[in-house]
Amino acid sequence: MSLFDIATRAVRILPAESAHRFTIDALRTGLARPKAEIDDPRLAVTLRRSGLRLPNPIGLAAGFDKNAEVCGPMLAFGFGFVECGTVTPRPQPGNPRPRLFRLTEDQAVINRMGFNNLGLGLFVRRLSAMPRAAGIVGANIGANKDSADRIADYVAGVKAVWPYCAYITINISSPNTPGLRGLQDRGALEELLGRIGAAAREMNTAVKNRPLFLKVAPDLDDNAIADIADVVLAQDWLSGLIVSNTTIDRPDTLASKHRGETGGLSGAPLLEKSTRVLAAFHAIVGDRLDLIGAGGIATADDVIAKLRAGAQAVQLYSALVFHGPLLVQRIKADLVARMDAAGATSIAELARS
Numbered sequence: 001m002s003l004f005d006i007a008t009r010a011v012r013i014l015p016a017e018s019a020h021r022f023t024i025d026a027l028r029t030g031l032a033r034p035k036a037e038i039d040d041p042r043l044a045v046t047l048r049r050s051g052l053r054l055p056n057p058i059g060l061a062a063g064f065d066k067n068a069e070v071c072g073p074m075l076a077f078g079f080g081f082v083e084c085g086t087v088t089p090r091p092q093p094g095n096p097r098p099r100l101f102r103l104t105e106d107q108a109v110i111n112r113m114g115f116n117n118l119g120l121g122l123f124v125r126r127l128s129a130m131p132r133a134a135g136i137v138g139a140n141i142g143a144n145k146d147s148a149d150r151i152a153d154y155v156a157g158v159k160a161v162w163p164y165c166a167y168i169t170i171n172i173s174s175p176n177t178p179g180l181r182g183l184q185d186r187g188a189l190e191e192l193l194g195r196i197g198a199a200a201r202e203m204n205t206a207v208k209n210r211p212l213f214l215k216v217a218p219d220l221d222d223n224a225i226a227d228i229a230d231v232v233l234a235q236d237w238l239s240g241l242i243v244s245n246t247t248i249d250r251p252d253t254l255a256s257k258h259r260g261e262t263g264g265l266s267g268a269p270l271l272e273k274s275t276r277v278l279a280a281f282h283a284i285v286g287d288r289l290d291l292i293g294a295g296g297i298a299t300a301d302d303v304i305a306k307l308r309a310g311a312q313a314v315q316l317y318s319a320l321v322f323h324g325p326l327l328v329q330r331i332k333a334d335l336v337a338r339m340d341a342a343g344a345t346s347i348a349e350l351a352r353s
């Protein structure tokens with residue numbers, strides 16, 4: 001057992017949010033020093049529409065590094081890309097504590113954080129100070145809870161982070177900001193993407209084009225999936241979708257005492273549902289959009305399931321709570337071993353086998 005595994009177990013003694021803050025501080029101050037490793041070249045992927053070149057397909061989902069404090073250390077742990085945020089134009093404290101709960105028996109987490117963050121100003125200063133050679137860092141943007149014009153918040157976010165990140169994610173699927181998921185409705189989504197598209201075209205005249213992704217919820221029926229796919233396909237500037245955010249559903253299988261807490265559920269219980277929604281989007285959009293699969297990933301099998309459902313890359317976060325930061329290296333080692341056994345020359349070929 002490594003020191004990182006021991007530390008992961010020790011930190012779980014703390015309340016969930018205190019443990020998260022301790023982890024961020026340890027990484028930021030250098031108390032935890034990951035050793036960067038070079039990936040097997042067969043793990044590399046290039047997303048078809050956006051052209052993003054990833055050293056491996058496993059990314060860190062938004063929510064871990066809300067304020068762009070530890071992008072470099074998390075890349076050094078072996079992630080192929082890291083997504084910071086969600087960030088809003090103005091700082092906001094989020095919802096009252098407690099708002100983050102471990103469901104240990106279920107390998108799951110419930111959060112109702114509410115986009116707590118320190119705002120775009122500090123976020124951009126940190127991104128701008130980060131060496132580009134460190135790796136691929138994306139910015140996940142949201143709207144302030146009390147904003148009079150939430151779409152204007154997204155436009156401001158796109159413009160602010162554009163010069164300093166590798167890609168941008170538009171997060172309209174958190175269940176913890178009242179009314180936010182309404183932006184997934186067809187009319188609201190058309191207005192949102194219309195205004196963001198205008199901002200993207202404006203920014204693209206001055207700075208190299210940035211891939212933009214839309215992050216959607218898993219709690220969508222077939223009609224909503226079809227509407228979102230139709231609207232997104234009409235945007236020639238939008239690179240793809242991240243499927244999915246947390247769920248408001250509570251499976252009957254949950255055993256933890258925290259299962260009734262309000263908020264978004266993530267972790268193992270989300271795997272099947274999020275993968276099913278991912279496959280439904282892929283059935284409509286095919287290869288016309290880049291799809292990134294998120295939700296419940298903790299093993300190489302989970303990664304392969306997402307790839308087979310249509311994803312080109314994946315993201316994880318909640319599994320780190322239970323398995324520690326070395327999880328990504330273990331998953332990659334398992335994928336490489338499987339490629340060796342199958343004679344596969346790429347991760348995509350392994351997924352097809």
